[in-house]
Amino acid sequence: MTDQVRQLLEQGFRLGGETTISSPKPYEAKWISRWRVDRVFEAHPDPGRRKFFICVPYSYQNGPLHLGHGFTFTRGDAVARYMRMRGYNVLFPWAWHWTGEAVAGTSERLKKGDESVKRMLLEIDGVPESLLNNFTHPEFICAYYTAENRKVVDAMGWSVDWSREFHTTDLHPYYSRFIEWQYHVLRRNGLLVQGRHPVVWCPKCQSATGDHDRLRGEGIYPEEYTMVFFELDGVKLAAATLRPETIFGVTNVWIHPDGVYQVVERNGVKLLMSREAVAKLGEQLGLGKVVKEMNGHELLGKYVRSPFTGRAVPILPAKFVDVSLGTGVVYSVPAHAPYDYIAVKELRNNPGHLREKGLDPKLVEVIQPIKVIETPGLGEHPAVDAVEKAGITSQLDERLEELTREIYSKEFYSGKMVVEEFRDVSVSVAREKVIERLKQNGDGDVFYDLSGKVICRSGDECIVKIVDDQWFLNFSNTEWKARVKRLISSMNVYPEAARTWLLNVVDWLHDWACTRKTGLGTRLPWDPSWIIETLSDSTIYPALYTISKILNKFPEKAAKLGVEVFDYVFLGLGDPRKLAEKYGLEQEHLESMRREFLYWYGVDLRVSGKDLVANHLTFYLFHHTGIFEERHWPRGVAVNGMITIEGNKMSKSRGNFVTLKQALARHGSDATRLALLLSAEDLDDPDWREKAAEEAGAFVKNFLTIIEKIANEASDDEGPCDEWLLAATDRSCEIVSENLEKLKTRSACSEAVYGMLNNWRWYTRRNRDRITRAAKVFAEKWILILSPFAPFAAEEAWEKLGKKGYASLQEWPKPSTGSERGRVIFSEMVLESLLSDVREVLGLVKGKPVEVKLYRAAGWKHEAAKVMLSSQESNGFEAVKRNRPELLRQDPSTIRKIADNIRDLTQKASSLTEQPAALVAQLLEKETNLLKELADFVKHELNIETTLHGEEDATGDREKTKAKQALPLKPAIYVVAK
Ligand SMILES: [Zn+2]
Structure with missing residues (x-):
């Protein structure tokens, strides 16, 4: 150094x-x-x-x-x-x-x-x-x-x-x-054991390669394969399989026609496998020198003898064989392996293809699936059924992978052997016995391989190595x-x-290899x-x-x-x-x-x-x-x-990798934090969008401006909406707390940002831009509940407000409003929705509107609404029918409309209280006040003369018809236009 x-x-x-x-x-x-x-x-x-x-x-x-x-x-x-x-x-x-x-x-x-x-x-x-x-x-x-x-x-x-x-x-x-x-x-x-164990190994680093040490191949671990030897003129063709128990159903052996194969010595025996397999398994299997090399097509058409059955089966070409997986040789069991069945079928359908390679199509014509395992729910030849049902016609079809897995798993967990030697033995037991016999008779052995490529961070391809003195965390300990x-x-x-x-x-x-040689x-x-x-x-x-x-x-x-x-x-x-x-x-x-x-x-x-x-x-x-x-x-x-990032997985190779340093330089901390937090919660993947970060930045700026305005302009007067602002603020604080307790950070942050911003907007509208006493309390609480999400802006605002100490160290806001909160919020909620009804009606008027007339519903309609609200019955119409049948005589269809409206209102109120019907009833009592406020508000907001009347006061046919539509807490709106 x-x-x-x-x-x-x-x-x-x-x-x-x-x-x-x-x-x-x-x-x-x-x-x-x-x-x-x-x-x-x-x-x-x-x-x-x-x-x-x-x-x-x-x-x-x-x-x-x-x-x-x-x-x-x-x-x-x-x-x-x-x-x-x-x-x-x-x-x-x-x-x-x-x-x-x-x-x-x-x-x-x-x-x-x-x-x-x-x-x-x-x-x-x-x-x-x-x-x-x-x-x-x-x-x-x-x-x-x-x-x-x-x-x-x-x-x-x-x-x-x-x-x-x-x-x-x-x-x-x-x-x-x-x-x-x-x-x-x-x-x-x-809890720590030392032993012999296959590990994913980097030949360059001379070290086991864990998930985090890989450039590629995360989640891939050594799997146990069985080599089954097929006799071929003094050489043993080593076919690899994950399912040795199916050896009884072998009909042929597959090799890749364009692959290169080698004969290599092992303990005095000559084994034949792909060149790639020799390189990869050399150390693991103790392979000696290579004595011969040949191209795959030289092996085609030759007969090899299968262990157990002693049957002679031909070597045939298949493109699905991967020379770098296993030994580059596999044996074919068309009854149980979808790949094998479709590969046989493809050859049978293309006799010309075989003749080109100098092979007799009869080699394939005689092949019949041989059943080895009986499984409840699967037919005579599960692979044949599955491939035909899926309509698969090529051995390169990706769906074969899934079918293979399905059959494998069903047969493994509930299949029974049907071959003479192992009749009625479960697949898992038969597998062990077959492996034991293969080893005993010198007809096979086991080895470990990876089901996919693993590339070490050093850039080198990994293999499986059996280490003798590896230390393991004994995670398999029950x-x-x-x-x-x-x-x-x-x-x-x-x-x-x-x-x-x-x-x-x-x-x-499983047990975890916890030591390495390098790093x-x-x-x-x-x-x-x-x-x-x-x-x-x-x-x-x-x-x-x-x-x-x-x-x-x-x-x-x-x-x-x-x-x-x-x-x-x-x-x-x-x-x-x-x-x-x-x-x-x-x-x-x-x-x-x-x-x-x-x-x-x-x-x-x-x-x-x-x-x-x-x-x-x-x-x-x-x-x-x-x-x-x-x-x-x-x-x-x-x-x-x-x-x-903008909907795509973030990666350096994609060129969309964003460091925090970059995000901070572009947006600052608060905006970066808010954009992140507002993007997701629970197990959902957050998505970073530059536009969202810009919006968050604009919010932060706006927030600081609002706080400054409150600090400078708030009076000690009371305004028409003060009570509401305090109640809504308390409610927002509660929503933030409840969500943070459940780690729902997006919902919590959203309420602290947008919930509170909406509270402020409504307040300034209703208060006609006067900033009154409640605004100070609002500002204080807003700063505090925003502080976990945008702490810098919170500190800055706290200082602007003339407060001492750090916002970060203040006590979480306590509610300042009590049992009346639901009523206050609900009343504004209804007012807001009535205001938007008025806007909607005005939007439909032809000509220039000069006056809005609000008609309050007649007394008997209020009677009906009260009955509905005091009844336990969920169906308002039925409640009136049972308790005040005489009201039905007035106009049943209006009663239904009242019931619908009361149901909607009760539902809205249920987000605020356990007793929503009581809240609606309370508001109904004060309907006249509510409608007066509405009239005032419309006059001010929309700058149009607005008056309040009883339904029965309407004059003129059109006006009378309109006024009749008035419902409790939903006045009829009539617009006089020029
Ligand atoms: Zn390495």
């Missing part, structure tokens, strides 16, 4: 740091620095207060933070801010993940002069060209991005406690001590699984749908030739946050801490006095670490993307149940969707 690198590294390692990220909003920079200076978000244990420990997965430092991080982390931050304002002692810490091989992969490719990596670093990540040379050092890459991303975290306004910051790997003073302790405990608890399931069943999961998903992942999770990380303490891999060292680190604040005070001593210190702090074992002596620490430091841990742990909420459910999040749960006492287990997890 050069001196320059070391120097730059030291800068990158530095904890804390200045914020110099470019943002178009100067006030945002101001609040970032004030929060930092005043250590506003640092959390200390306080036994008198309820705590809330929230965290997000630390991000991998192989690149800049992007909008995907932005969405998940802003969600977490919004909840952290909300809980803080609710009076909780909130811990929201931060750290950086350096472990793994991805960074090493980048530096390797850069060393090789890979232009695409270079371009990506310069153009997408925005790395200065002058620093690029240093990127051949993996640790420099991590340090560089850590320094960059730290600024982004601040600029995004994430309210983190920086006093607890750390990064991973043994380049950090004490992180590796913590991981060593973790692995000691796992081993002590019998007792451990049961503990994790118990945890999942009892903790909070947001949204609820993710709970079943997690339980399923636990069911199928950055922590060495396995008892076997330093291994490095603990990236997913396996990032599981219980939230526990480290509880004490890192203290360890950061004496990093040199912390670098030497032994297992027993962590045993004391996290498990309560041992004597702190003796430990203090041994490690040269103050006993108080040890005891305060223990106190911090006991106060903060477990984690109340962990927020992450749904891509982590199947790996990171599940590992997180496993490790916690494997190490800690139950009272320290996680209490809640939230999962969210994955970002798309």
Whole structure:
């Protein structure tokens, strides 16, 4: 490492740091620095207060933070801010993940002069060209991005406690001590095993390649294949299969006619398989030298002898055979395998094709499907039935894949063998027995292969390797699984749908290869030739946050801490006095670490993307149940969707990768946060749209203008709409709270933004632009409930309003209106809808309107409405019929209309109260007032003379007809026009 690198590294390692990220909003920079200076978000244990420990997965430092991080982390931050304002002692810490091989992969490719990596670093990540040379050092890459991303975290306004910051790997003073302790405990608890195991392996990195180390092929794991040997003149043609029990139904063997095949020695036996298979399986199967090579078509038409049955079957050509999968040779069972059936059929239909290759069409004509398995619900020859039913005519039809899977699974779970030797034996048992016999007789063997291509981050293609001394996390341990399931069943999961998903992942999770030979990380303490891999060292680190604040005070001593210190702090074992002596620490430091841990742990909420459910999040749960006492287990997890950009999946290769730095420079923090939060919740994928970010920016500007206006102009007078504004504001606050409690961040944010903006608009209309006393209360509450979502604007507005302290630290607003709230809001709701009725009628008038006449419904109609509202009956018409039949004589069809209107109103009111009918009845009592207000409002808003009359006062035929249509709480509207 050069001196320059070391120097730059030291800068990158530095904890804390200045914020110099470019943002178009100067006030945002101001609040970032004030929060930092005043250590506003640092959390200390306080036994008198309820705590809330929230965290997000630390991000991998192989690149800049992007909008995907932005969405998940802003969600977490919004909840952290909300809980803080609710009076909780909130811990929201931060750290950086350096472990793994991805960074090493980048530096390797850069060393090789890979232009695409270079371009990506310069153009997408925005790395200065002058620093690029240093990127051949993996640790420099991590340090560089850590320094960059730290600024982004601040600029995004994430309210983190920086006093607890750390990064991973043994380049950090004490992180590796913590991981060593973790692995000691796992081993002590019998949860770590060493063994022989097939792993996905990168020949270049000489290392197992986990999901996160891959450029391509995520989710692909080694599968067990069986090789079945078919005798051919002293050579054994090795056909690969996932279903060895079907060997009894073999009719022929397939090879790819254009493939290259080799004869290779293995333990004195000559095996024949594709050239690709020899290369890939050489090490795994212990293959010797290649003695012969030939083209596929040279093998066509030859007969080979099948084991078990001893039948001679021909070698035939098939295009669906993949020379790089398995051995490049497969045997054909047309009764049970859709591919085989259609390939036979295609050959039969094209005898000319066979003759071209010098083959006799009779070879194929004689082939008949041979039944091996009987399965309830499937016919005599399941593959034949399935292919014919689907109308498939080509072996390259993609639907064959699905049919194959369906038949495979039905036969495996409910099929019984029908062949003599294994009659009535289940498929799963028969499979094991067939494999055993093949091995015994030297007629076959097993091997592992990948069902698809896996490309390592180093750019190299991976193979399967059997390692003998690999360390595994024993996730298949049933007792451990049961503990994790118990945890999942009892903790909070947001949204609820993710709970079943997690339980399923636990069911199928296998042992996990947790060590690697290369990359950055922590060495396995008892076997330093291994490095603990990236997913396996990032599981219980939230526990480290509880004490890192203290360890950061004496990093040199912390670098030497032994297992027993962590045993004391996290498990309560041992004597702190003796430990203090041994490690040269103050006993108080040890005891305060223990106190911090006991106060903060477990984690109340962990927020992450749904891509982590199947790996990171599940590992997180496993490790916690494997190490800690139950009272320290996680209490809640939230999962969210994955970002798309203008409707497309975000990726560097698509050229639509957006870093947070870019978004911040274009829109500022508040707008970026709002655009992200308003785009989705639950498991839905958020979509980033530039236009939405611009709109959010416009909202922020508007918000600040409104607050400034209120600050400058609000009087102490009361206005006609004050009572309503207070009630509506309280209601909005409640909607925000209720949604945040359920992690419905989009709904919550939308109410804080648009719900409140609409409240303001209606208020200014009704108040005829006078800003009265209630506006001050409104402004205060708006700032506070917007603060979790747009914290910078909130602080700025709080200051403009002349308030003291930080908005971020204020108490969450309490309602100032009581039981009358529903009535007040409902009355305005009806008024608003009546106003739009008037507008609609005016829009239809021919000529120039000069007067609006509002007709109030006659008394008997009110009588009917009251009957409906006081009756338990849901059908208003029936209620009147039963209780006041004489009213029906007036006009049954009007009674029906009244019933419809009352039903609509009651439904509207039900969003405000448990007793909606009572609310409607209350308003009905005050209908005259309501209509007077309406008349006033219409006069003012639309600048047209408006008068109020009783239905019976109408004169003239047209007017009388119109007035008759008046219903309770729905006046008739008659327009006089010139
Ligand atoms: Zn590699």
